Amino acid sequence: MARPTIRDISRVTGLSTYTISQALRGADGVSEDSRARVLAAANDIGYIPNRAAQDLRRTNRDSVGLITASTSNSYYLDLIGGIQSTVQSLAWTVIIADVAVDGHYDAEQEDRTVRRLIEARVAGVISTLTLSKANTELLSKWDIPIVFVDSSPPAEAPELPSVTTDNYQASMQVGGHLAGHGYKTWLFLAYPAIWSTRVEREHGLRDAAASADAGLVVVESANDAVSAGQALKSYLDTATAVPDVLIAGNNPMLLGALEHLQLRGLSIPRDIAVVGYDEFAWSNLIQPPLTLLNERSGEIGQQAARTLAEIILAQDAAEKRGESSMPAYRPDHQLQVGAELIVRQSCGCGPVGHHSFTPQPTIPSAKGR
Amino acid sequence: MARPTIRDISRVTGLSTYTISQALRGADGVSEDSRARVLAAANDIGYIPNRAAQDLRRTNRDSVGLITASTSNSYYLDLIGGIQSTVQSLAWTVIIADVAVDGHYDAEQEDRTVRRLIEARVAGVISTLTLSKANTELLSKWDIPIVFVDSSPPAEAPELPSVTTDNYQASMQVGGHLAGHGYKTWLFLAYPAIWSTRVEREHGLRDAAASADAGLVVVESANDAVSAGQALKSYLDTATAVPDVLIAGNNPMLLGALEHLQLRGLSIPRDIAVVGYDEFAWSNLIQPPLTLLNERSGEIGQQAARTLAEIILAQDAAEKRGESSMPAYRPDHQLQVGAELIVRQSCGCGPVGHHSFTPQPTIPSAKGR
DNA sequence: GAGTGTCAAATAAACGTTTAGCTCGAGCGG
């Protein structure tokens, strides 16, 4: 028997397919005796249900999609972990879909990916990037709830849920620390703005620079280390002076920057200080140890999954009552999670004891922006 | 219209579902006129096919499963990339399934995962670890071909295809280099042997140590940085002397080891030299820059996917001819890919110019082991 | 004008489950 079906079990046990189905998934209406026979037979012939047939027939959907751009950014691994852990407790599964084609974001790939998730009839979507207007509308047409994670909802649909680091506050914190060092020329090496965090980070840095009377230059490159290195090179080649500090927008940017600074023979933090945005495993082993912002990505992932689950369950309940099957979003579905700066030495702080850092009054965080 | 089906398009256009189906996927037997009407209508009402229904009805399967343990080991990201790129060109999709539950391999999770892949009726499986006898048999009962990647087939089924780094040769290479430095006491910090590469690496190191008249100690820990650090600590706490060189079995081991050595205040390579097994992005920025073995994981992934695709296509063809639907494996489905040592400074080689390294005759690689 | 071939399109039967609705007996109270 190459690919046994429920009917094969039926044949073997002499029970109807109904009974088999009930017995297999532990529903009642089946005697203990029959259930045992069914399970034995199933195990015996190596039966494994056909997911496609189940999905087709069942009404309740039990998977959610996660849209990601360049997973290779190790920051996302924690995020995924957080999502998985929450979703697994509901016995759902996560479909991870990367919209980057060899490392670069690709708009058509975004379209294909959203389509694929709808084809799979996912119950909901978590997206790490702001989706296009068309895709947001498509998902909403299919009544599929979306939660943005570490990215903001598109401008056309600002009411959509999101869970993010408080990037503005975080950037103010970074900026405050740099101000404390007395740095006056800041260079922000940034990734493109399809990742909406870029905008918030820049905004926070700009405000911090202003209140510290420092100058901020923004250099943008594609979201990978090689491009970042090249962008930095072009900038430094033409700049009149090396900036006091380089702020890397994320880890690929940081990697590219460090490689280029090493190549150029600039010493950190003597010639130029460096700070970055994502804590990662090796940061303390790099020379000098890196001062980084620690985003609590695992926690963010969990929160996002919880929010999505809540919306889906409410939606199912409403549908069961015969009400609208549109997902219902609430204002408290928009969450911000704090982040803290991990101060090591690349910012100019010395090993414990000998630092050239003057604490400054904390810049008040802007409320309700 | 909340969730439009093919019948809705049928209703709108006045054509039968047959015609819609043909038109949508570009088959012929449909006039250009009708096709245009169908596509317009589909686009208009936002129709997206139901994957479950397609999968159920279609005979040809078009997804493959990838079994992984702890994806967070960044080494796998390239591997996955290589597989994706090959598989995408066939318009298939990859289902990635991690059998680690919070970072640790879990046997039950392996069983669940294999089941899940069979439920999805995948056309084939690529596994990064040696599967249990039961799971191998289960897959073979369902006529699902398996290719092992960076791991060997289980002892019970040695004929199964595999694509691996030539770990023995690679370890001999590592060992040869260490011998050239004149190191006499080697410490191999290893992960558990469910990853079969561990065995081959140890074997190669052992032979290299023997022929260099050096002593090899193996310390094993769970496959994560924290456990590795602890294992190293326990060993060093009781050892009479610090070994000449530490060989980290993979990146989590390396990370744990470096953290612990830093904590202990041992200087690399003065007090102890260090080499590792997987090249990664930050390796050149660590102090001192790390000497690592560069496995060509992208290439390995591509090869594995190509091999699997070949087997699946042959299987489909055979089935179409009414022959056996069992996958046919050939001896040339077992491949080994070379690796080269990237020499930096953690092994004791100085910056270009001042090294204390004496080249040694290359240890001949054992043929046909 | 009968036979033949071609093309577009329709019909209806799958695919492997789940599930609403029904049947059948047994048990039980009156």
Place this chain on the structure above:
DNA sequence: CCGCTCGAGCTAAACGTTTATTTGACACTC
């Protein structure tokens, strides 16, 4: 002994596609 309930199980109709087979219209040939 009647009517009722209840549990165990059956039958058959879904779910949304694909596809083997059939139909019908039209053109072409002898």
